[in-house]
Amino acid sequence: MRAVSAVETTTTTHPWAIHAEGLQVRAGRHLAVNGLDLALPTGVHGLLGPNGAGKTTLMRALATVVSPAGGRLTLLGHPVDGRSELRAVRRSLGYLPQHFGYYPRFTVREFVGYLAWLKEMPRAGVAAAVQRAIDRVGLTSKADARMKTLSGGMLRRAGIAQAIVNDPRLLLLDEPTVGLDPEQRLDFRELLRDLGTDTCVLVSTHLVEDVVAACTDVVLVNEGRLVWRGTPEVLAAQGDAGHAGDSPAERGYSALLRQHRAEATR
Numbered sequence: 113m114r115a116v117s118a119v120e121t122t123t124t125t126h127p128w129a130i131h132a133e134g135l136q137v138r139a140g141r142h143l144a145v146n147g148l149d150l151a152l153p154t155g156v157h158g159l160l161g162p163n164g165a166g167k168t169t170l171m172r173a174l175a176t177v178v179s180p181a182g183g184r185l186t187l188l189g190h191p192v193d194g195r196s197e198l199r200a201v202r203r204s205l206g207y208l209p210q211h212f213g214y215y216p217r218f219t220v221r222e223f224v225g226y227l228a229w230l231k232e233m234p235r236a237g238v239a240a241a242v243q244r245a246i247d248r249v250g251l252t253s254k255a256d257a258r259m260k261t262l263s264g265g266m267l268r269r270a271g272i273a274q275a276i277v278n279d280p281r282l283l284l285l286d287e288p289t290v291g292l293d294p295e296q297r298l299d300f301r302e303l304l305r306d307l308g309t310d311t312c313v314l315v316s317t318h319l320v321e322d323v324v325a326a327c328t329d330v331v332l333v334n335e336g337r338l339v340w341r342g343t344p345e346v347l348a349a350q351g352d353a354g355h356a357g358d359s360p361a362e363r364g365y366s367a368l369l370r371q372h373r374a375e376a377t378r
């Protein structure tokens with residue numbers, strides 16, 4: 113393994129954890145993110161958008177899994193342009209993909225520990241960090257169970273544990289609450305609020321109510337672009353009884369999308 117230079121380990125002070133300007137990202141041949149401008153500081157940001165809006169593709173670019181096809185992207189003060197060294201960024205990243213892989217015979221502890229190793233955490237602190245991450249997602253009693261024996265919701269929680277094991281400065285969670293039971297969703301919202309005090313957390317979800325409950329900021333994307341940005345309270349004020357949804361925030365979300373579609377066809 114290559115030695116890490118001082119430049120790569122220097123902590124940069126940058127107002128934005130994520131700074132995208134005119135960002136373009138391909139999914140296959142399709143430009144699924146196409147001209148996105150976004151600047152996010154510390155806090156919990158909810159990423160909303162309809163199916164196919166480009167949320168997962170955006171998350172993959174922010175997780176440095178795919179390189180941008182155009183525009184500018186800076187993560188934690190480091191430019192991401194396909195040529196830059198990304199090791200320092202990746203050490204400070206936590207990422208829960210929409211679909212994640214794991215070795216089925218690994219225990220939860222081994223799985224989270226393996227990801228800690230991949231993130232190059234100092235060996236001396238790994239065992240305690242793994243235990244803490246497992247405790248924080250409520251999987252303490254399953255720490256030594258094999259991954260293949262977990263329910264869907266438990267697997268999702270193990271996925272969240274690996275994402276937070278390194279105390280990331282940038283945490284990307286793609287549909288983290290899928291499969292969680294109501295009680296676990298409430299616990300998860302509390303965890304998000306706790307994490308957001310010193311981390312930039314971006315949570316992609318279709319559950320508008322999770323965003324209202326746990327996020328201080330809403331980012332709405334459609335057709336690969338930023339459509340709207342504001343607080344959950346202002347989102348809720350955008351709709352009325354004529355819009356689809358079971359709550360003010362859902363109706364606000366529907367109203368904004370309808371407005372964007374109408375503008376796009378003009």
Ligand SMILES: Nc1ncnc2c1ncn2[C@@H]1O[C@H](COP(=O)(O)OP(=O)(O)OP(=O)(O)O)[C@@H](O)[C@H]1O
Pocket residue numbers: 139140141142144161162163164165166167168169170
């Ligand atoms: N491998 C691929 N090849 C071609 N097009 C793709 C590929 N992956 C995604 N797309 C397209 O890119 C667009 C954005 O997809 P993406 O998965 O980022 O959307 P999303 O907002 O996460 O959707 P969902 O809410 O359904 O998960 C969609 O039109 C999708 O069909």
